Amino acid sequence: MSSQTDTLSRPLEDSPTRSPWWIGAIAGLASAAAGLAIGELLASIWTSLESPVVSVGNRVVDNVPRWLKTWAIETFGTNDKAVLLGTVALLLAVGAAALGILAVRRGIRFGLIGIGIFTAVGMLASLGRGTSGLLAPLPSLVGGLVAGGTLALLMHRGNLDFAGERPAQSQLAQTPPAQTPPAQSMLLKVPNRRQFLGTAAGVTAGAVVIGGAARWLRNQGAAAAERLKVVLPRATQPLPDPPAAVELGVAGAAPFFTPTSEFYRIDTALTVPRVDLSTWTLEVMGDVSTPITLNYEQLLERPMVEADITIACVSNEVGGDLIGTARWLGCRLDDLLKEAGVSATADQIVGRSVDGFTAGFPTALLDGRDALVAIAMNGEPLPAKHGFPARLIVPGVYGYVSATKWLSQIELTTFEAFQGYWIPRGWSVDGPIKTQSRIDTPRNGTTVQAGSTVPIAGVAWAPIRGISKVEVRIDNGPWQEANLGQEYQNTTWRQWKLDWTPSSGEHKIAVRATDGEGATQTDQLAPVAPDGATGWHTITVYAE
Ligand SMILES: Nc1nc2c(c(=O)[nH]1)N[C@H]1C(S)=C(S)[C@@H](COP(=O)(O)O)O[C@H]1N2
Numbered sequence: 001m002s003s004q005t006d007t008l009s010r011p012l013e014d015s016p017t018r019s020p021w022w023i024g025a026i027a028g029l030a031s032a033a034a035g036l037a038i039g040e041l042l043a044s045i046w047t048s049l050e051s052p053v054v055s056v057g058n059r060v061v062d063n064v065p066r067w068l069k070t071w072a073i074e075t076f077g078t079n080d081k082a083v084l085l086g087t088v089a090l091l092l093a094v095g096a097a098a099l100g101i102l103a104v105r106r107g108i109r110f111g112l113i114g115i116g117i118f119t120a121v122g123m124l125a126s127l128g129r130g131t132s133g134l135l136a137p138l139p140s141l142v143g144g145l146v147a148g149g150t151l152a153l154l155m156h157r158g159n160l161d162f163a164g165e166r167p168a169q170s171q172l173a174q175t176p177p178a179q180t181p182p183a184q185s186m187l188l189k190v191p192n193r194r195q196f197l198g199t200a201a202g203v204t205a206g207a208v209v210i211g212g213a214a215r216w217l218r219n220q221g222a223a224a225a226e227r228l229k230v231v232l233p234r235a236t237q238p239l240p241d242p243p244a245a246v247e248l249g250v251a252g253a254a255p256f257f258t259p260t261s262e263f264y265r266i267d268t269a270l271t272v273p274r275v276d277l278s279t280w281t282l283e284v285m286g287d288v289s290t291p292i293t294l295n296y297e298q299l300l301e302r303p304m305v306e307a308d309i310t311i312a313c314v315s316n317e318v319g320g321d322l323i324g325t326a327r328w329l330g331c332r333l334d335d336l337l338k339e340a341g342v343s344a345t346a347d348q349i350v351g352r353s354v355d356g357f358t359a360g361f362p363t364a365l366l367d368g369r370d371a372l373v374a375i376a377m378n379g380e381p382l383p384a385k386h387g388f389p390a391r392l393i394v395p396g397v398y399g400y401v402s403a404t405k406w407l408s409q410i411e412l413t414t415f416e417a418f419q420g421y422w423i424p425r426g427w428s429v430d431g432p433i434k435t436q437s438r439i440d441t442p443r444n445g446t447t448v449q450a451g452s453t454v455p456i457a458g459v460a461w462a463p464i465r466g467i468s469k470v471e472v473r474i475d476n477g478p479w480q481e482a483n484l485g486q487e488y489q490n491t492t493w494r495q496w497k498l499d500w501t502p503s504s505g506e507h508k509i510a511v512r513a514t515d516g517e518g519a520t521q522t523d524q525l526a527p528v529a530p531d532g533a534t535g536w537h538t539i540t541v542y543a544e
């Protein structure tokens with residue numbers, strides 16, 4: 001009798017029937033894992049759908065202020081995507097654990113309402129981005145339902161459903177069965193921790209397997225296999241190899257063609273879009289007289305041209321490596337647009353990707369230069385991260401206004417009517433690539449041998465204008481003209497080299513290029529935003 005009084009007089013918090021916080025946290029985490037795994041599964045079956053975490057992450061990417069984005073890129077480099085996804089997942093886990101605790105302590109309806117809110121956020125985040133349309137919220141919706149169902153199941157299995165709702169009765173449950181009237185004991189439930197933990201472990205293991213397999217499938221799966229099966233068409237007039245002398249062969253300097261595996265990658269896509277070739281089309285629409293829709297096969301049947309083009313990112317710092325040269329294969333954009341019949345009012349060509357990214361450039365850029373709907377780089381179908389199955393490549397302008405990867409639409413419009421993705425985010429409407437040069441070797445801060453011949457070498461670029469001269473200045477000496485790789489095409493960079501015999505001590509080396517129109521690269525420092533960095537790449541080396 002005294003023990004029963006004891007139990008009844010205990011504050012609610014100490015009641016043994018009140019589940020400890022970690023039971024709630026486990027319930028929440030296991031439910032979230034189940035929901036997310038189903039979201040991943042759906043996103044792997046329909047490759048145009050995004051998983052809930054990725055949908056939310058993408059929204060963040062689209063809406064972060066420029067300073068925060070710059071900070072993230074400076075701090076995490078190309079790992080910024082992994083860091084963002086990890087942060088979203090962590091916040092989700094904390095939220096899920098909190099909801100589980102609420103559900104177990106205060107009643108399942110609190111947990112379900114919370115899951116409903118998370119689900120709504122995921123669904124909203126997925127809307128209006130990319131080509132998946134009304135199906136986009138599906139992974140979040142189904143994931144939310146599964147998470148809610150899992151929470152109910154776990155609480156049921158653990159006999160936790162009543163917790164918090166009938167505290168008086170749950171405390172009665174602690175009285176030994178003998179003292180409880182039989183009719184009442186049928187109603188009472190005693191928390192069953194073992195059954196709860198067993199179910200939670202099973203659900204979590206299932207979620208990890210299903211979610212992991214789905215992720216893997218999405219990354220390695222069908223689309224990648226389709227890419228391997230592609231037989232590339234030949235160019236109508238195959239482009240001969242560039243003259244051997246474009247290559248100066250200095251160890252440590254960038255090769256003329258950037259190996260595809262080392263080609264820089266920049267985009268807003270948190271996960272590389274996987275395009276299903278059987279449903280993919282490229283549409284040419286907007287201000288045209290004859291809209292065109294091509295499937296992949298039809299695109300490959302068009303006359304193909306090859307072009308060697310250097311592309312660069314506006315975010316490339318002076319001396320940076322967000323630039324590369326490839327041999328691209330594709331159909332000419334001007335031909336395609338001639339067929340579509342561009343109306344006289346259109347002044348902008350907008351590329352739109354399957355994930356909703358857009359980039360626009362002036363129709364006036366199609367002045368005969370080799371602007372391509374590219375399907376291959378360096379002799380291979382475009383790798384997934386470089387835009388498979390098709391992308392735009394326009395010589396002379398930065399990627400953010402032109403080089404749309406995972407291309408699904410080419411829209412003819414006006415600059416007044418439409419702004420590409422980066423423009424409202426503070427970047428310039430026009431993005432001509434600025435004249436730049438870079439020292440690749442020796443590397444900044446390294447030590448070279450005094451008295452020996454040290455090649456100073458690198459690349460210089462001013463696509464479309466071409467490079468006519470590169471000069472190097474050592475310490476405060478005169479500008480010395482460097483040797484240039486053989487003149488080839490104005491769409492590519494040029495290698496340069498200057499032999500140097502250093503005296504011992506510290507040296508500063510600067511480089512500057514002059515473009516094909518005679519304009520010398522400015523020494524004025526400008527940051528990358530809004531339209532590209534300027535200044536001379538300058539390094540310090542030591543000789544001993
Ligand atoms: N769909 C899509 N295409 C995109 C981007 C993007 O974010 N999404 N980024 C552009 C930018 S800013 C650059 S510099 C180039 C980089 O192309 P790469 O990753 O193949 O080097 O792609 C462009 N095309």
Ligand SMILES: [Mo]
Binds near residue numbers: 314399400
């Ligand atoms: Mo870029």
